[in-house]
Amino acid sequence: MTRRAQVARFVENRYFQNFIIAVILFNAGTLALETTPGMSAGNERALHTLDYIALSIFVLELAAKLYAYRGRFFGDSWNLFDLFVIGIALVPAAGPFAVLRALRVLRVLRLVSKIPSMRKVVSGLLVAIPGMASIAALLGLIIFVAAVMATKLFGGISPDDFGDLGTSLFTLFQVMTGEAWPDIAKTIMVQAPMAWVFFVVYILVSSFAVLNLFIAVVVSGMEGELREDIREEEAKQQEQQSAVNAEILGELRALRAEVALLRQSDRV
Secondary structure (H helix, E strand, C coil): CCHHHHHHHHHCCHHHHHHHHHHHHHHHHHHHHHCCHHHHCCCHHHHHHHHHHHHHHHHHHHHHHHHHHHHHHHHCHHHHHHHHHHHHHHCCCCHHHHHHHHHHHHHHHHHHHHCHHHHHHHHHHHHHHHHHHHHHHHHHHHHHHHHHHHHHHHCCCCHHHHCCHHHHHHHHHHHHCCCCHHHHHHHHHCCCCCHHHHHHHHHHHHHHHHHHHHHHHHHHHHHHHHHHHHHHHHHHHHHHHHHHHHHHHHHHHHHHHHHHHHHHHHHC
8 A cells, every 4th residue: 555545544534534523623612712802811822822733733634635635636626625714724814914814713614524414415505506596586686676666655755764776675685584574564554554565465475485495496405415325325335236246156156166176076
């Protein structure tokens, strides 16, 4: 076994992966402590040291993968994700790059690339993106039409909520989330008693219909990923069964050859 193969076997080892997960969780804890005034006061140097130790472990892990996989490293999107997250942490967080210091918490997202169940969820979401984009466009169209109508109907009654198109778009987005829409509707219904019809229809279409389509598309993507996993598992089982069958056939041929030799020796 070559040295590269040994390094690849080491970084793929289950115990090493569990160690990296533990370091990620530990690093998440140290980053959280830095945001707590009572804990960070007087302990900044120690917390920074622990943060640098965790970052060094992550860099060594990536270096080992680059050495073991070489060009194949860049063929895995999760490796590229890890490289991006760690690369941000290596940028000097001083001067104009001081804002990048807050992005160190992105390292916690490496749990997604380390835990298979999380990877499947993210893969399902990525598969659902095309369908979600179409639904988002439909939702945007519905909000735009409703905003134009609300500006025309209620702009004079409640200029703070529907005075212009931009204000109406924000108000209707707020109504779609269910936040304080009864108060907005009651204010308008003082002068326009039938305004409730507009709000009820808008909420039914935007919240209960369109937003549920997002859930349907995501669930469909998850099912697709699950079916793909099942096909892969069935393919592996078929390969294993084929290997077992080939081994059994080989043993049967060997037994037949031995029996044939025994018969020939008995005849002699």
